[in-house]
Amino acid sequence: MKSLPYFSRGEVVRGFGRGSKELGIPTANFPDSVVEHLPGDISTGIYYGWACVGSGDVHKMVMSIGWNPYYKNTKKSMETHVIHTFKEDFYGQILSVVMVGYIRPERSYDSLDALIAAINHDIEEAKRNLDLPEHLKLKEDNFFRATASTSTTTSNKIMNGH
Numbered sequence: 394m395k396s397l398p399y400f401s402r403g404e405v406v407r408g409f410g411r412g413s414k415e416l417g418i419p420t421a422n423f424p425d426s427v428v429e430h431l432p433g434d435i436s437t438g439i440y441y442g443w444a445c446v447g448s449g450d451v452h453k454m455v456m457s458i459g460w461n462p463y464y465k466n467t468k469k470s471m472e473t474h475v476i477h478t479f480k481e482d483f484y485g486q487i488l489s490v491v492m493v494g495y496i497r498p499e500r501s502y503d504s505l506d507a508l509i510a511a512i513n514h515d516i517e518e519a520k521r522n523l524d525l526p527e528h529l530k531l532k533e534d535n536f537f538r539a540t541a542s543t544s545t546t547t548s549n550k551i552m553n554g555h
């Protein structure tokens with residue numbers, strides 16, 4: 394995918410209440426305005442990369458890009474699981490992400506346990522891949538520092554591409 398690495402930033406909005414948090418894998422959702430900017434060659438599936446909330450630390454992440462059943466599968470959704478334990482939810486805050494690599498296409502699972510196992514497998518693969526030097530350097534990208542030096546959040550609300 395020629396669009397990778399892909400940088401994206403937006404406000405965290407409420408998802409569709411599928412109970413990801415109850416599974417131990419909360420996913421922070423981007424608004425449609427961010428999803429609509431995704432380049433055409435970014436297909437649905439599971440990605441890994443780096444993420445930061447507000448001007449906080451940069452953490453590893455896995456992201457699911459999928460067809461959104463809420464809109465009868467005509468729109469996509471982008472859901473980021475940050476591989477970090479946060480003290481509190483961060484709805485309304487600005488999430489900055491860089492998608493670095495692709496793990497696998499979307500698929501459906503026979504059981505909840507199989508789904509959870511697959512996600513945990515994705516998380517392990519993301520952690521391993523992101524430790525490669527060429528991926529570690531994106532953690533230090535200026536993109537993540539730009540939020541810290543900007544006092545107004547509005548200018549950061551929608552920022553796709555690099």
Ligand code: ADP
Nearest residue numbers: 407408409410413414419420421475482483484
């Ligand atoms: P929703 O359907 O609203 O997306 P989830 O159960 O998927 O609900 O929970 C997502 C919310 O959990 C995020 O919007 C964020 O505020 C919070 N959250 C807490 N920890 C994390 C994390 N490690 N990764 C992503 N979101 C997290």
Ligand code: MG
Nearest residue numbers: 408413420421
């Ligand atoms: Mg979610």
